[in-house]
Amino acid sequence: GIQVEQSPPDLILQEGANSTLRCNFSDSVNNLQWFHQNPWGQLINLFYIPSGTKQNGRLSATTVATERYSLLYISSSQTTDSGVYFCAVEGSGSRLTFGEGTQLTVNP
């Protein structure tokens, strides 16, 4: 099946810093989503981005489908951005395959 690798596994930032999270995948995809998992376990949809670039406030994402990677940018980070960020892809089947996530900690 399709493989998803996220980097870095852990990231510690000071409030106000910018960061880039990366997601590499092993095959062509029909769906790519970025999620933020809050401390209670809820997966919050950030972006649905099988290709192209999108922005939502301080967050933006770019997927280069031909090169099989996606990037999530967080600018001017805040303590509330802390948590686990997951990339998930849907290949030829209907299932989402998740990476192992990036644990982000933003310190005040």
Add this chain to the structure above:
Amino acid sequence: DTGVSQDPRHKITKRGQNVTFRCDPISEHNRLYWYRQTLGQGPEFLTYFQNEAQLEKSRLLSDRFSAERPKGSFSTLEIQRTEQGDSAMYLCASSLTLNAPQFFGPGTRLTVL
């Protein structure tokens, strides 16, 4: 507009007992998915439905697990003869169509003692 809801949010049970979880998808979403997440890992796919038809099951779904979606509305996931290894967060998601974004519920956290 209500999102995906799951019930119960937490379940503690003893090994060998049966448990059942419920998921209510976003209305008009005809696809419903179940995933399982253990500590420190990303969610893993278990099964999915299109309307009332169960179209795919993961090899993770042993014969102790059964899922239904009667009438293509809510879904239930039952685990029979629970084992300690079943302790996990069980997540439900729904989507409008194939390849559309999936939206997740808050999950049911199962602890098997």
